Amino acid sequence: MINELREFLKSQHPGVEYTSGLIDLVSYSTDASTNQNRPLMAVWPTSTGQISGILAFCNERGIPVTARGAGTGLTGMAVPIEGGIVLDLCRMNRIKKLSIADRLAVVEPGVVFGDLAKALAPHGFCFPPDPSSGIVATLGGNVATNAGGLKGAKYGTTKDYVLGLEVVLANGQVMRTGGKTLKTSSGYNLTQLFVGSEGTLGVISEITLKINPLPTVFSTAMASFDNVEDAGRAITGIMQSGILPAVLEIMDRATIKAVSQYSELELPQCAAMILVETDGFTKGETEYQLDKVLGLFKANQASSIRKAGSQQERMALWKARKAAYGGLANLNNTLLVEDLAVPMSKVAPMLKFVEELSLRYGLTIATAGHAGDGNLHPTICFDGANQAEAERAHQAAAELFDKIIEFEGTLTGEHGIGLDKAPLLHTEHDAEAMAAMGGLKNYFDPNHILNPGKMALTKP
Amino acid sequence: MINELREFLKSQHPGVEYTSGLIDLVSYSTDASTNQNRPLMAVWPTSTGQISGILAFCNERGIPVTARGAGTGLTGMAVPIEGGIVLDLCRMNRIKKLSIADRLAVVEPGVVFGDLAKALAPHGFCFPPDPSSGIVATLGGNVATNAGGLKGAKYGTTKDYVLGLEVVLANGQVMRTGGKTLKTSSGYNLTQLFVGSEGTLGVISEITLKINPLPTVFSTAMASFDNVEDAGRAITGIMQSGILPAVLEIMDRATIKAVSQYSELELPQCAAMILVETDGFTKGETEYQLDKVLGLFKANQASSIRKAGSQQERMALWKARKAAYGGLANLNNTLLVEDLAVPMSKVAPMLKFVEELSLRYGLTIATAGHAGDGNLHPTICFDGANQAEAERAHQAAAELFDKIIEFEGTLTGEHGIGLDKAPLLHTEHDAEAMAAMGGLKNYFDPNHILNPGKMALTKP
Numbered sequence: 001m002i003n004e005l006r007e008f009l010k011s012q013h014p015g016v017e018y019t020s021g022l023i024d025l026v027s028y029s030t031d032a033s034t035n036q037n038r039p040l041m042a043v044w045p046t047s048t049g050q051i052s053g054i055l056a057f058c059n060e061r062g063i064p065v066t067a068r069g070a071g072t073g074l075t076g077m078a079v080p081i082e083g084g085i086v087l088d089l090c091r092m093n094r095i096k097k098l099s100i101a102d103r104l105a106v107v108e109p110g111v112v113f114g115d116l117a118k119a120l121a122p123h124g125f126c127f128p129p130d131p132s133s134g135i136v137a138t139l140g141g142n143v144a145t146n147a148g149g150l151k152g153a154k155y156g157t158t159k160d161y162v163l164g165l166e167v168v169l170a171n172g173q174v175m176r177t178g179g180k181t182l183k184t185s186s187g188y189n190l191t192q193l194f195v196g197s198e199g200t201l202g203v204i205s206e207i208t209l210k211i212n213p214l215p216t217v218f219s220t221a222m223a224s225f226d227n228v229e230d231a232g233r234a235i236t237g238i239m240q241s242g243i244l245p246a247v248l249e250i251m252d253r254a255t256i257k258a259v260s261q262y263s264e265l266e267l268p269q270c271a272a273m274i275l276v277e278t279d280g281f282t283k284g285e286t287e288y289q290l291d292k293v294l295g296l297f298k299a300n301q302a303s304s305i306r307k308a309g310s311q312q313e314r315m316a317l318w319k320a321r322k323a324a325y326g327g328l329a330n331l332n333n334t335l336l337v338e339d340l341a342v343p344m345s346k347v348a349p350m351l352k353f354v355e356e357l358s359l360r361y362g363l364t365i366a367t368a369g370h371a372g373d374g375n376l377h378p379t380i381c382f383d384g385a386n387q388a389e390a391e392r393a394h395q396a397a398a399e400l401f402d403k404i405i406e407f408e409g410t411l412t413g414e415h416g417i418g419l420d421k422a423p424l425l426h427t428e429h430d431a432e433a434m435a436a437m438g439g440l441k442n443y444f445d446p447n448h449i450l451n452p453g454k455m456a457l458t459k460p
Numbered sequence: 461m462i463n464e465l466r467e468f469l470k471s472q473h474p475g476v477e478y479t480s481g482l483i484d485l486v487s488y489s490t491d492a493s494t495n496q497n498r499p500l501m502a503v504w505p506t507s508t509g510q511i512s513g514i515l516a517f518c519n520e521r522g523i524p525v526t527a528r529g530a531g532t533g534l535t536g537m538a539v540p541i542e543g544g545i546v547l548d549l550c551r552m553n554r555i556k557k558l559s560i561a562d563r564l565a566v567v568e569p570g571v572v573f574g575d576l577a578k579a580l581a582p583h584g585f586c587f588p589p590d591p592s593s594g595i596v597a598t599l600g601g602n603v604a605t606n607a608g609g610l611k612g613a614k615y616g617t618t619k620d621y622v623l624g625l626e627v628v629l630a631n632g633q634v635m636r637t638g639g640k641t642l643k644t645s646s647g648y649n650l651t652q653l654f655v656g657s658e659g660t661l662g663v664i665s666e667i668t669l670k671i672n673p674l675p676t677v678f679s680t681a682m683a684s685f686d687n688v689e690d691a692g693r694a695i696t697g698i699m700q701s702g703i704l705p706a707v708l709e710i711m712d713r714a715t716i717k718a719v720s721q722y723s724e725l726e727l728p729q730c731a732a733m734i735l736v737e738t739d740g741f742t743k744g745e746t747e748y749q750l751d752k753v754l755g756l757f758k759a760n761q762a763s764s765i766r767k768a769g770s771q772q773e774r775m776a777l778w779k780a781r782k783a784a785y786g787g788l789a790n791l792n793n794t795l796l797v798e799d800l801a802v803p804m805s806k807v808a809p810m811l812k813f814v815e816e817l818s819l820r821y822g823l824t825i826a827t828a829g830h831a832g833d834g835n836l837h838p839t840i841c842f843d844g845a846n847q848a849e850a851e852r853a854h855q856a857a858a859e860l861f862d863k864i865i866e867f868e869g870t871l872t873g874e875h876g877i878g879l880d881k882a883p884l885l886h887t888e889h890d891a892e893a894m895a896a897m898g899g900l901k902n903y904f905d906p907n908h909i910l911n912p913g914k915m916a917l918t919k920p
Binding site: 099100101102103104124125145146147148152153156157159160169173174175176177179180181182183184185186187188189190192193195196197201212213214216236239240241242243244280281282284285288289341342343344345370373374375408409410411412413414415416417421425428429430432433436437439440443444455 | 640641645653655696741749804830876896900904
């Protein structure tokens with residue numbers, strides 16, 4: 001089958017490069033999760049026409065095709081779990097159009113988030129979602145997973161900025177969705193069907209993104225709390241206070257400890273820290289908002305508050321938050337990074353629950369997250385080589401999933417379903433919604449060649 | 461068939477009211493468009509269970525079902541063009557939950573936009589889209605048409621605020637989409653498939669909306685221009701200047717004339733007027749933004765600028781804009797209200813084109829619109845009783861549609877496709893997208909009972 005594909009590429013798409021070298025295939029067997037499986041071949045298409053030809057070929061023969069970008073996904077969505085070929089889209093990395101007048105950017109899927117940010121900044125514009133992996137993650141991956149980030153509470157996530165897509169369907173047909181206008185009510189919203197579909201409905205070959213003015217003024221502060229519930233109540237209070245912070249990040253005791261251990265930062269020993277940033281065009285506006293926030297910090301028993309008086313002090317406050325994932329990665333040899341989101345009033349109870357869970361199972365669970373939209377990342381730390389501990393970790397995770405559903409939350413705020421959450425999808429969505437997702441998959445990809453095995457979508 | 465339905469309702473849903481009285485059916489034969497067709501019966505369900513029972517019954521027998529709210533739609537989407545029954549959802553008008561802490565509202569589809577606004581205002585919150593028909597239009601209709609309004613440029617449209625839905629499918633099954641969290645990447649975005657689907661995929665029985673803090677401070681100004689292209693260039697300039705006005709409305713010469721004739725307002729005789737409003741939490745912020753706008757007005761040859769110095773003056777400036785549709789309605793006995801949106805750089809050329817079109821066809825074409833997102837409403841005025849003039853009007857409209865597509869615009873920014881734009885849908889979307897929309901319709905409504913005849917979705 002792979003020989004046949006090689007012959008097809010040589011004769012029909014002589015420009016396209018590919019590999020079946022073992023060392024390459026090992027690289028393409030995983031992403032930033034712990035899942036892995038080796039594909040038969042990896043291909044580097046450079047045009048929509050090549051993707052189209054490859055998909056048509058694979059569709060006729062039932063060869064699985066897993067599209068991927070930089071592979072920073074945390075739930076296994078880019079892992080070719082049923083083998084077949086990997087389409088690495090990183091070489092389709094042209095910014096095709098930057099139109100500040102039209103307030104949009106047209107990009108190929110392999111453009112790195114950070115590269116678009118760099119291209120837009122001199123014009124005073126940005127693509128607001130700010131995923132933590134932004135310096136390496138590709139925009140195709142951002143769209144396919146509906147990536148979130150640090151600024152969701154005020155600026156939303158990737159889906160809020162995708163105006164249109166070019167998508168190669170499983171049979172090789174090329175479809176355009178949406179368009180170039182900031183507003184439309186024309187036909188079904190096919191664009192949003194592909195955003196967050198994790199490569200299971202089609203391969204995104206071009207993206208039209210709405211861009212926003214860059215905020216120019218910021219006010220930043222950090223507060224410590226001796227009680228994680230107080231921190232949670234402060235967060236809920238801020239989000240109902242009538243202002244909208246651009247950033248509202250939380251780190252709990254275990255995260256703070258990890259950051260302190262693995263960096264030279266001196267952080268207070270406390271139950272939780274919150275980093276907040278307000279933005280706008282004038283200092284009066286950002287300070288007005290920050291004052292409200294500081295009032296709520298005090299009203300919820302913050303034990304200390306540090307406000308940045310300069311850009312340098314602002315960067316110092318950010319440093320702790322930015323060190324969080326690095327710190328966590330050093331905590332133990334195996335981590336389960338969760339990605340729940342709960343309704344805002346459940347942030348405090350969820351933080352409390354995670355704390356109890358950690359005590360009950362005798363496991364470090366470090367929580368950091370984008371608290372302003374209720375998106376928390378409890379990270380369960382354990383020694384993967386210790387079977388009993390691994391079992392305990394997975395039991396704790398199972399309890400956490402039950403609590404998420406009990407709180408009317410979602411299993412994933414921004415990381416996606418992939419392989420890791422596929423068995424749980426039905427706990428969040430009812431039987432009718434699960435059936436509808438299956439129906440959509442069967443319609444767009446009847447042979448189930450596109451990223452098979454993901455998102456609980458099984459062949460009928 | 462209708463007798464059978466009546467028996468079914470009496471025995472299975474004795475609480476539900478319905479009518480087949482002629483006077484009622486005449487009312488239910490149209491909406492705010494010129495389309496009409498009489499249904500066989502109108503039903504007023506008050507619960508999801510009743511909708512479910514009715515749909516299951518109709519689905520088995522192939523009876524068309526057209527759901528509607530207040531009937532303010534302008535493209536015939538609530539007209540039961542294939543007869544059958546009308547489901548009037550206006551009695552399902554409970555606000556089921558207002559949770560400021562969770563930043564959401566859960567409503568039945570018959571809740572009027574303005575009633576939700578009134579309920580939210582005392583808490584300092586709002587559902588930002590602000591459709592012009594908001595004091596009568598229902599939220600179910602807003603969602604089914606992805607309603608826009610005056611604040612799209614800064615705050616987006618209905619789709620940006622729908623977190624979740626309860627939908628009754630054609631076969632009577634009840635499905636929940638999305639949820640109650642501000643962020644999620646869990647599974648396909650079924651919610652957005654139903655937003656804007658104009659009642660052709662299911663009947664929306666409950667809506668969960670994200671709510672936003674109400675802005676508290678405003679700066680408002682109005683400018684006149686002697687040249688419509690200058691006004692267009694000012695608009696494009698503002699939207700790329702780095703600030704985001706909350707309101708940016710345009711009225712052209714014909715609209716200004718209509719307002720002057722049918723109100724006691726004294727407006728300047730000019731080619732175009734722009735109303736702008738910036739919002740925020742502090743006066744410094746709104747003035748900073750307005751200053752940028754005023755600079756761009758001047759740079760683009762505004763002939764006069766009036767800035768509101770008080771709330772009273774602000775209301776005076778708004779009065780002209782609010783009188784626009786009333787004025788237009790008085791212009792002639794027949795109107796074609798168009799609803800195009802173009803990329804922002806095409807606003808000036810489009811205004812120029814409409815002016816030329818008006819001269820060439822010898823017809824008044826009055827343009828008003830939400831210029832900040834490129835959404836213009838050219839209204840072609842003619843005497844419907846004069847056949848030659850009516851033909852000219854439709855020819856002018858056809859030229860306009862061609863120009864919209866040439867400019868990479870959309871046929872409808874916020875009014876929807878309905879009946880009026882159904883024959884044109886394929887000019888905006890490619891064959892693959894049209895096929896996909898048809899495929900989705902066939903999957904969710906295989907018997908084509910839901911609002912048949914709309915959106916170019918024909919039975920296979």
